[in-house]
Amino acid sequence: MIMMPRLDAEKTELLFWDNSYMKEFESKILDITKKGVVLDRTIFYPTGGGQFSDIGHLQLKSNKDIRLNVSSVEKIDGKIVHIIQEKQLSKLKISDIIIGRINWERRYNLMKAHSSQHVLSAMIVKNANIKTSKAVIDVSGVSIHLDKTIAKEKLIAALLETNKILSSELEIKTNIISKEEIPVSLRNNLRGHLEEIASNKIRIVSIKGIDDSLCGGTHCKVTSEIGPLVLNDFKGDVIAYVFGDAALEKMTNLSIGAITTAKLLASKPTKVFQRMEKVIKEFNEMKELNYQLVKSVVKSQMAEIKKTPGQIDAFQILMGDFSFAEKKHVLQELGELPDEFLAIFIVKGPILLITSTSKKLPANKLIQLFIQQTKNNGGGSPTVAQSSISNPEKDLKIVSKIIADFKQ
Ligand SMILES: [Zn+2]
Numbered sequence: 001m002i003m004m005p006r007l008d009a010e011k012t013e014l015l016f017w018d019n020s021y022m023k024e025f026e027s028k029i030l031d032i033t034k035k036g037v038v039l040d041r042t043i044f045y046p047t048g049g050g051q052f053s054d055i056g057h058l059q060l061k062s063n064k065d066i067r068l069n070v071s072s073v074e075k076i077d078g079k080i081v082h083i084i085q086e087k088q089l090s091k092l093k094i095s096d097i098i099i100g101r102i103n104w105e106r107r108y109n110l111m112k113a114h115s116s117q118h119v120l121s122a123m124i125v126k127n128a129n130i131k132t133s134k135a136v137i138d139v140s141g142v143s144i145h146l147d148k149t150i151a152k153e154k155l156i157a158a159l160l161e162t163n164k165i166l167s168s169e170l171e172i173k174t175n176i177i178s179k180e181e182i183p184v185s186l187r188n189n190l191r192g193h194l195e196e197i198a199s200n201k202i203r204i205v206s207i208k209g210i211d212d213s214l215c216g217g218t219h220c221k222v223t224s225e226i227g228p229l230v231l232n233d234f235k236g237d238v239i240a241y242v243f244g245d246a247a248l249e250k251m252t253n254l255s256i257g258a259i260t261t262a263k264l265l266a267s268k269p270t271k272v273f274q275r276m277e278k279v280i281k282e283f284n285e286m287k288e289l290n291y292q293l294v295k296s297v298v299k300s301q302m303a304e305i306k307k308t309p310g311q312i313d314a315f316q317i318l319m320g321d322f323s324f325a326e327k328k329h330v331l332q333e334l335g336e337l338p339d340e341f342l343a344i345f346i347v348k349g350p351i352l353l354i355t356s357t358s359k360k361l362p363a364n365k366l367i368q369l370f371i372q373q374t375k376n377n378g379g380g381s382p383t384v385a386q387s388s389i390s391n392p393e394k395d396l397k398i399v400s401k402i403i404a405d406f407k408q
Contacts, residue, residue: 012080013041017176017203020111020218023104026061029096035076036083037092043102046073046080050135051114051217056102058082066091070100107218109139109244112226115172115219116162116243117142120229121191122211123161128154131191137217141232141242149236163228165210170223175204186212230254295333298325302333309341312403315358318343319400323350323392331355331384342366344399346392352378352399353386361406369402370395 011030015022022043031038037058047053053073060066068091070082082100084092092098114137121132121144134145150158178200182190190204192214205215207223220226227244230251234240242250258269267275301320310317318341322330327347334343334355342363343355352370356363362382370387371378374395378387389395 012039014080014216015041015043016045016218017174017216020107021221023107024099024101026097026099029092029094029098031079032089032092032094033076033079033081034086035074036070036081036089037098038079038081039098039100042073042080042082043100044070044073044080044082045107045110045218046075048075049215049217050117051110051137052139054102054107054110056100058084058098058100060092061097061099068092106139110137111218111220112244113137113139113142114217115223116166116226116229116241117144118172118191118205118207118211118213118215118219119165119223119226120144120158120162120239120241122207122213123158123165124150124155125191127158127161141240141246143233143238143240146237146239150239152234155234155239159229159231165207166223166226166228168223170207170210172219172221172223173206173208174219175206176201177204178202190214294325295329298322298329298333302330312400313406314340315361315403316341317403319345319396321346321392321396323348327351327353327386342403344396346389346396350389350392351386352376352389352392352395353384354380354399355384356382361403366399366402369406370399373398373402
């Protein structure tokens with residue numbers, strides 16, 4: 001599925017096309033551009049077809065002290081440019097012979113990533129008849145973008161088959177042929193876009209009986225090198241996964257997580273998700289029940305409080321502890337207060353909630369006086385104000401005293 005490097009537009013021989021396991025090579029500098037050097041041959045894979053480039057270094061053969069970092073490799077104006085820091089480029093001249101080395105650990109992971117993508121894309125075609133439109137192939141994981149949404153069951157089937165293939169020793173072969181040489185049997189089943197390749201030379205990457213794909217990327221020799229594949233994310237038409245050691249780690253953590261959760265839910269690890277759905281449903285029912293219960297308790301308690309208002313100096317006062325209830329429920333049940341009334345409640349938090357219909361002592365004024373004494377945080381409007389509290393009983397006494405001492 002990956003676009004082929006256009007051989008006739010480039011001067012660099014791509015050594016990784018024949019052998020992706022080369023870690024070191026010798027080459028001649030053909031050109032030096034603003035950004036880096038062009039070589040007559042290379043093992044560095046240039047960014048393209050969804051696969052990130054190799055990194056590494058180039059060393060001058062005649063003076064091994066000169067060693068330059070290659071931070072990436074890019075196709076620029078039809079040339080494959082090994083990107084090197086500008087100030088380092090003056091150390092090189094055209095026709096110099098260099099020895100190049102790639103960061104092998106990174107490359108090998110990219111090979112595994114890329115090869116796994118071929119297998120999964122092929123299995124998605126087989127199980128769901130959906131093509132891959134784009135793949136992002138990185139060391140840490142791969143994401144595959146599909147032409148359309150895949151059903152979960154079909155993805156599961158594709159993943160199972162992929163993992164079976166990845167645990168068996170199937171050879172991954174590369175063939176460079178001309179377009180006319182494509183076997184008739186392959187023409188209709190070849191993944192990739194033949195029409196997009198300008199060159200007559202094409203490269204087919206094949207896993208026997210599994211996949212044949214037009215591709216210029218780097219791959220492993222055998223499928224078992226890749227290791228298992230585990231999903232990271234799944235959004236209908238985008239599938240993200242990790243592979244190899246990272247997949248083993250994820251699988252281990254997921255299975256331990258499932259077992260631990262299963263024990264908490266008194267279930268079996270394989271039934272954790274169904275059990276979870278049931279528990280969440282029950283939890284929501286309980287929440288609704290609890291909500292109704294709280295509402296009715298607030299209602300009856302508020303009715304009692306309203307029957308016998310207290311009095312401090314000139315102020316009529318309603319006071320109560322609703323620390324089990326949300327502020328909005330308490331305000332709802334309180335309703336409208338008569339003139340020159342103060343309502344002082346503890347609500348869930350715990351929060352000291354004050355409403356006032358008094359012009360002499362508005363709610364925000366009372367809270368301000370309370371905060372001055374207690375150093376708590378709070379504020380509000382003349383009709384409703386609140387403050388955080390730590391000791392409901394003590395704080396209610398403080399408020400009562402503030403009202404009693406209030407000089408009009
Ligand atoms: Zn490929």
